[in-house]
Amino acid sequence: MYDIAILGATAAGYAAACRLAKDGAAVVLLDAPGRPVESPLCDWVGQSFFSPKGLGKALASQCGAVPFKRTCYHNTDLSQVAPHRGRTVAGYFLHTPHLTKALRAQAKSAGVTVRTTTSFPAIDLQEQEVSLFGAKRIRARVLLVAQGRPSEIIAELALPMRTVPLGSLAVAALDVPLGTTDAAKQVGDALNVVQLPERTELGMYFATKQMLHVRVVSSSQATGMRAAELSTMIADLQSAGLLPERLALGRAAGAVWHPPAGVALELETHVAKRCLLIGTAGGFAEAVTGQTLPASVRSALLAADVVAQALRSDDCQGALMRFKTVWRRSLADFIRPPNTSLRMLLPLLFANNRIIGRFTAALLEGKNI
8 A cells, every 4th residue: 555656657747756755655656658648859848847846956957958048039931030038047948758767767766666557557546545457456545647638537537527628739849850060050049939820820949959849839620730830830941041951850750749738727626536637637738838847747746745735634535625726826827828819929029029028938937928
């Protein structure tokens, strides 16, 4: 019998495991297969990502995160650029698998038991404990679900909810090896945001450690892999001299994922019988770019604090109910869509430099403009 079982070998899952294990709890984390909901490629986070206690002061260096200070905005035909340079670090570029590997090492060092299964386990929520049934049975006093989409997890748990909201974002991306230092210098050291012809789409690109990352974020209801939009944007950037003429696209790694952007705000509850939904399972993803790492990891750390108190309480279930107010107080403004659409404001940046700083704060840290 463990104190806490965590389902999901995600950044959120490992972050919660680290926090709870360091608090003295007996923690088991189950690494189970699932469809991608978060970026499996290069990614970026705001400067506050590595600040919370529990992540470890050395995590940024352990996962190879590269700081950046500049953010550049490009108009549709790439004839104008609106740069913004912060006085301090604005954020970090990182490779998601490297972050997960570093968090896994921290968790195991803290005493977390990590088990791997080849199939998604059956979940049984009971009054006094929870059980996960796979190759072996895992029993714990509390369960944290840290992977998957809310609709899938809620169906698995058979929770009686009237409606389960679905995220509307689709992200298509490529990681392309640049090969040479000169090619990396041509891309630059900024996070680049590109205004695309379709208002429901947003382009982004950056280079980190001689790897080019290009993505298209779409809120369109149209189906598809967004491959055409991604290819067109890359070709346009090459024509404008913003990307090298020759790219090793044959060696690129590609991915398409559907983050549950803003779903946490619409979900009726994140609390089941001795169970909390955190990370993407709780719909914790930013509403404009679909960023999952900041919101999902922060939700995990908040949940870990709630669980630690619940395990010491005579009313464990009642203590778990605090999560619904705790996360809203800390995270609601970050994952809520800004009071003005960033896509609508993007064209204004090229005519009014005074709003670039506010726009960047909204993009990187989820602050209202």
